[in-house]
Amino acid sequence: MNILPIIIAIPAIALVLIALLKERHSKLISTASTGIVLALSIALLALSIQAGKASFSQQYSYIGSLGIGLDLNVGIIQLILLLVSSAVLFAAAMSGNTEDEKHRLSSFLVVLFQLASVGLFSSANFFIFFIFWDVGVVALFFMINTLGSANRKIASINFLIYELFASALLLLAILLIYFYTPVNSFDLSYIAAHAGLIPANIQMIxxxxxxxxxxxxxxLFPTHFWLPDAHTEASTQGSMLLSGVLTKYGGYGMLLLFTMFPISAQFSKYVAVLAAASAFYAVFVLMRQTDVKRIIAYSTIVEMGIIMFGISAVNNYGIYGSAYAMLSHGLAVALMFLAVGVLKHVFGERDIRVLKGTVVNARSTTYIFLVGTLAMIGFPFSATFIADILIFLGAIQAFGVYGLIPLGAIAMLGAYLYFVINKSMLSTKEASSTVGATTMGHRLGYALLLLLIFAFGTMPFLLLNLIR
Amino acid sequence: MFAPIVIVPMLIGAFASLALGSRGSTKYVALAASIVSFALALSMLGTQQQAQDVNWFAFAGNAFVLNFSLAPIHMLLLLIVAGVTPLVLGYSIGFMRLPSEHGRYYFEMLLFASSMALFAISGGFLTMFIGWELLGVTSYLLIGFWYGKEAAPTAARKAITTILIGDLAMFGAMLLLWTAYHSFSFAVIQGVQHSAAATVALSLILVAAFTKSAQFPFNEWLPDAMEGPTPVSAFLHSSTMVKAGVFMIAILLPIYAGYGMLLPILAIGIVSTVIGATNALVSTHIKRALAYSTIEDLGLMFIALGLNALGAAIMLFIMQTFYKALLFMNAGAIIKSNNTEEMWRSYESASHRPLFIASVIGVLSLAGVFPLSGFFGKQAVEGASVSAPLVYAILVIVQLLTGLYIFRWLLIPARRAPDNIAPKVRGGYRAVSIAMKIPIYVLAAIAVAASALYLLAPAYLGISAPQINVADAAVAFALTLAALVASYYVYASRSAIKAAQALRRYRSLSVPLYNSIFINRAYLAIAAAFGAIAYVVDRFDYWAYSRVRVVSSSLIEMGRATSRIESGNVTTYAAIFVGGITALIIIFGLL
Structure with missing residues (x-):
């Protein structure tokens, strides 16, 4: 039996159940839905390992005359992204919406976003890709808008303006592709095979x-202004999903763009410069932030800059390294946001000027923050280490010694995170008092994310052997 | 035997300690684990298959291999690490008295030891980098172990920030070399011809080595690292961590020689040696003085490497382990008895004869007095420098400084205590626990006996024995004797206080000696420069972001304004409808 349609069907059914059943069941349903999809994604991985390659597909025609349909296709890159998105979603669902009591709403939005994410990462049809993209954006818009903290309205509108603008460009591009491919098509593999036939100037557009x-x-800089606010104002779940999954939509899109369109190789150098500049820019801004959540938000831009840098190398190492980095970064950043959410929950405070000696009253969270920092800067045994090896090997191949420059941004990011740890966490001349406690859901979230970070850091062959 | 097995007992011990926590058995479990590891390391001495490779993963047809090596030089470091670990852990039993700290302490110590052991047996960059990173993080945790103290967390951060630079430099170098040679193995990399990228990679590796081995300009984290517990210092300065950088360059020395890149190693070595020796002479902190002395020792090793004298560097590398661990452990006993880390407020170290004799052995060994093991290390380096007169001259001056600071270190805490505190201090020395004394005596014995390694080690390692020149040795001995007399006159005679006052009057003289202050200021200046850039970038970011925010908030306002029209009132809708139609008719009519 084919797993792919089930992966899409489960969140769809869960959505209906959450809407129909009592509110006290909704967290359970969302946890079950995300958990089952994670299990199925791991099953996909196991099947791929058995078969020696990752290749699953399934097609359902919808509007046949226009070539629109629910065409699903999962290769190695899609599998990686399915794994990270379902893991982050499961962790987010398990840890629950700690900020307030709107369980039905939060669970509904989590599952809606799950539907969008699994659909987006497994779709083989550009049109459906676009639809899932918008559903995901809308789900997170409501997540920020209704479940966030004080300034959530403005943050969500910022987010929406940017994302809808992106959607509009995306739709335009998809239509252009449709009309300029020899046989009008939304099919990704067809487009990939025939993108070279599109006239050069149209390709450029x-x-x-x-x-x-x-x-x-x-x-990337300079279009990142929606991100810090959205991440900071969203609920913990919202930030985990935004940074762990939503930013990967764009990353995945870039992977598609750079692997599908031969013309993109021409821009490789400029894109690399932009990506590196974006990473350095973000790390400098990050060094002036005092809200831990904002710091992690900016670190997302740094890491996505590194990922873009890897993609811009346009070689095997860079492309697959970036895909692996999306996996590792998604897991690590979700872990960090979860830890920050718990800090806020336990101490009622996120400002490093106020937060003191958290290790006294929140030992596990403090060490998780330290481990998360290590996982972000590419410590051995974390998935990021493998990703960084591949990305920078690709970058050296493409740009020579200059390919190592973004390591400087990682060093600065690490240095500032150690500063944060030193200032607020692992120094206990005085300790903040608590207003809440760590819950079992939080601990389960930590355990899941840590386990996966470690597993993909020590057993990279699980995924890398599938690459042909 | 498969090399990484040596780490397994220590890792098990580490996690067992964490699980046992504050129970009384934790310390013995940890000690037992380290002894098992040492036994395993010994049993590997005769291993036939020295190079052992494990395929980790493959990508695009290239295998990424974890190389392990039990070649003599790796074996040597492994034995040093595995041998010192039980001594340090035994000493810890006496030193770390709070059971609540035990779980975390022994976990971190054993992890630290296993990462160094992993580093020692690594036969390629990938494996070495893993050990290298683990060393960095565990040392961070150990330096900041007492995070309730004022300075410990800051010292730990200083260490990890400095080391982070080296980590990423090494990461970059490792990938550059891989791109050039498609292998991480030292053996392969040494066997191939020149490539342009390799020069950059080798420079990056030098940076990494200097950060880890606390060489100029990355030296200042090491004295600050004294905020950690004393057993940690004893461990960190003798066999682990700071030795990593020297070891890495020693392994790669033929490549550096081949690329003609020895001069920077020599230059940095000389600068660090001088910085170490001068600051050790003026530091009044009983452990910091030794820390600067470590910088000096490591500098001497780099000088030997810079002169392409591998044998001399290795000799000092071995010998330094024993006397430095011994001296730190002695420092711990003095600190415990006086309850202060300030040299001038420590007294009566001579009142406990066996401990004092152990100290003297350590001190004489460090000063390079025949026939203690230190003599062979120091003289080997001097012997290597004979061909370079300038280096030799500097080494002679350093020799004198070394004698001065180390006798000062010995004699100041040996003064008679004022009558009101003397009984308490003497009681303190008597109360030093047996668990602390045994490792001290063992190390003192080794510091004497290790002289034999001068004859044994070169044969085992297959390198030529470093030459020791009798005339040099005589000069060195005379200088050391002069230093002893001078120190005795200044610090131990009855006029010690007066002498100290006299020295204080000529404070300006000591400015060139206190040079580490300038390095710290340079660090602050660099941090401030980064801060300034960050300030500007952040201002810009905020400015641009505010513009975006204006757009969104005006959109929200617009929404609010138009929502008043959408009131649900049918009459209003009808009125607007009629009005609109009328307006349209008029407009079209006018057109």
Missing amino acids: IFALLFVAFMINMP
Whole structure:
């Protein structure tokens, strides 16, 4: 039996159940839905390992005359992204919405976003890709808008303006592609095979449109202004999903763009410079932040810059390294946001000028923050280490010694995170008092994410052997 | 035998300690684990298959291999690490008295030891980098172990920040070399011809080595690291961590020689040696003085490497382990008895004869007095420098400084205590626990006996024995004797207080000696420069972001304004409808 349609069907059914059943069941349903999808994604991985390659597909025609349908296709990159998104979603669902009591709403939005994410990462049809993209954006818009903290309205509108602009560009590009491929088609594999036949100037326009659309979503400097606010104002779940999954939409889009359109190789150098500049820019801004959540938010831009840098190398190492980095970063950043959410929950405070000696009253969370920091800067045994090896090998191949420059941004990020740990966490001249306690859901979230970070850091062959 | 097995007992011990926590058995479990590891290391001495490779993963047809090596030089470091670990852990039983700290302490110590052991047996960059990173993080945790103290967390951060630079430099170098040679193995990399990228990679590796081995300009984290517990210092300065950088360069020395890149190693070695020796002479903190002395020792090793004298560097590498561990453990006993880390407020170290004799052995060994093991290390380096007169001259001056600071270190705490506190201090020395004394005596014995390694080690390692020149040795001995007399006159005679006052009057003289202050200021300046850039970038970011925010908030306002029209009132809708139609008719009519 084919697993792919089930992966899409489960969140769809869960959505209905959450809407129909009592509110006290909703957290359970969302946890079950995300958990089953994670289990199925791991099953996909196991099946791929058995078969020696990752290749699953399934097609359901919808509007046949236009070539629109629910065409699903999962290769190695899609499998990696399915794994990270379902893991982050499961962790987010398990840890629950600690900020307030709107369980039905939060569970509904989590599952809606899950539907969008699994659909997006497994779709083989650009049109459906676009639909899932928008559903995901809308789900997170409501998540920020209704479940966030004080300034959530403005943050969510910021987010929406940027994301809808990106969507519009994306739609335009998709239509251009549709009309300029020899046989009008939305099929990704067909487009990949025939992108070279599109006239060069049209290709250029398509590249520009798609690049800007994905760049807004990733985000890169200078289109990142929606991100810090959205991440900071969203609920813990919201930030985990935004940074762990939504930014990967753009990253995945970039991967598609750079692997599908041969013209993108021409821009490789400029994109690399932009990506590196974005990473350094973000790390400098990050060094002036005092809200831990904002710090982690900016670190997302740094890491996405590194990922973009890897993609821009346009070789095997860079492309697959970036895909692996999306896995590792998704897990690590979700872990960090979860830890920050728990800090806020336990101490009622996120400002490093106020927060003191958290190790006294929140030992596990403090050490998780330290481990998360290590996982972000590419410590051995974390998935990021493998990703960084591949990305920078790719970058050296493409740009020579200059390919190592973004390591400087990672060093600065690490240095500032150690500063944060030193200032607020592992120094206990005085300790903040508590207003809440760590829950079992939080601990389960930590355990899951840590386990996966470690597993993919020590057993990279599980995924890398599947690459042909 | 498969090399990484040596780490397994220590890892098990580490996690067992964490699980046992504050129970009384934790310390013995940890000690037992380290002894088992040492036994395993000994049993590997005769291993036939020295190079052992494990395929980790493959990508695009290239295998990423974890190389392990039990070649003599790796074996040597492994034995040193595995041998010192039980001594340090035994000493810890006496030193770390709070059971609540035990679980975390022994966990981190054993992890630290296992990462160094992993580093020692690594036969390629990938394996070495893993050990290297683990060393960095565990040392961070250990330096900041007492995070309730004022300075400990800051010292730990200083260490990890400095080391982070080296980590990423090494990461970059490792990938550059891989791109050039498609292998991480030292053996492969040494066997191939020149490539352009390799020069950059080798420079990056030097940076990494200097950060880890606390060489100029990355030296200042090491004295600050004294905020950690004393057993940690004894461990960190003798066999682990700071030796990593020297070891890495020693392994790669033929490549550096081949690329003609020895001069920077020599230069940095000389600068660090001088910085170490001068600051050790003026530091009044009983452990910091030794820390600067470690910088000096490591500098001497780099000088030997810079002169392409591998044998001399290795000799000092071995000998330094024993006397430095011994001296730190002695420092711990003095600190415990006086309850202060300030040299001038420590007294009566001579009142406990066996401990004092152990100290003297350590001190004489460090000063390089025949026939203690230190003599062979120090003289080997001097012997290597004979061909370079300038280096030799500097080494002679350093020799004198070394004698001065180390006798000062010995004699100041040996003064008679004022009558009101003397009984208490003497009682303190008597109360030093047996668990602390045994490792001290063992190390003192080794510091004497290790002289034999001068004859044994070169044969085992297959390198030529470093030459020791009798005339040099005589000069060195005379200088050391002069230093002893001078120190005795200044610090131990009855006029010690007066002498100290006299020295204080000539404070300006000591400015060139206190040079580490300038390095710290340079660090602050660099941090401030980064801060300034960050300030500007952040201002810009905020400015641009505010503009975006204006757009969104005006959109929200617009929504609010138009929502008043959408009131649900049918009459209003009808009125607007009629009005609109009328307006349209008029407009079209006018057109």
